[in-house]
Amino acid sequence: MKQQNRKEEIVEAAAKLFKKKGYSAVTMRDLATELGMKAASLYNHINSKQELLNSIILSIAEQFTEEMSNIKNSNSPTAQKLTDIVELHIKLASENTYGMASLNNDWMHLGDQLQHYLTLRNGYEDDFRDIIKKGIENKEIVNENPEIILFSMLTTLRSLYLWIPKKENLDINSLSRSLSRILIQGIDA
Template identity: 55%
Template sequence: MKQESRKQEIINAAAILFKEKGYSAVTMRDLATAMGIKAASLYNHIQSKQEILATIIIELAEEFTTGMNQIVDSEKTTVQKLENIIDLHIDVTLRNADGLASLNNDWMHLEEDNLIYFEKMRQDYEENFRDIVKKGVDTNEIKPYNIEIIVFSTLSTLRTLYLWYPKQKDIDANILKKDMISVLLKGVI
């Protein structure tokens, strides 16, 4: 297994602190203390707390964007595309629940260029999701519910998975995927 770089260790530790306290409440001294090093040592690997936040959020947003673009470009049915989107969210959550807290809660603290870049990726992601749902309704692959309600309900659930799933001790990831796909796409009745 590949050993993490010191910079990645700092980013991972910061993601945990940002999740626990929020970006604004965390200081570089807090981060250094959590890592058991001097604050000055952090600057050998990173320039600022802002760099850490941008790295966490932009890398995750790009991962979601890449995944969505692959799904959009595929020749799969609407239902298969929606299943793939749910899989994407679950996979990212399982790998980086701490980083998702920053993506969802701290993105507004990004500096201008990164903020604009992130907002564009998020808007494009949502629009792609909306287009997939609309096509599914238009082709009768999915029920003709209000498209905005479908988009909101599904994305809200997927975006908050990072809060709920780490507390679940008895739910295997494969069961999570199977059951979440069934509940979100087929309902419970």
């Protein structure tokens, strides 16, 4: 039977290189060298460079979509939902510090999966926006432009993949609490 292990090593090494140089700048020869083999040998395990990108990005995107739907459908107060979203991003970012880079920067190079990805992303953003809007209606959060709130939170959360691996001995739970406080309660003394 095929060694599923080797394929995963390739996908991981690909994600690592994609993070460092971007999808387009990584050649199959780069990737092969990283794994100590020749470019042609990669094709015993994978079908194309494109497929590597697709599977890296979509597996993460689908996790986001699924977990967001759980949060949205819970009946927690708004602040708790937002905290849950922070936690979700921290979890997935720390589990996928390489792949998150492709998700953020190379999604436009998804070929036939681009539309599927965009659908997932738009759905995710719509859910996030709805949570904020309901929070404003219920006067649980302040009456600022929900688009600006969404933008501000989401861009911070989307960048976690860059920041988390730089910090050693990072306690994920305390990061989660601290970041939630900062995003929700601000930094004014």
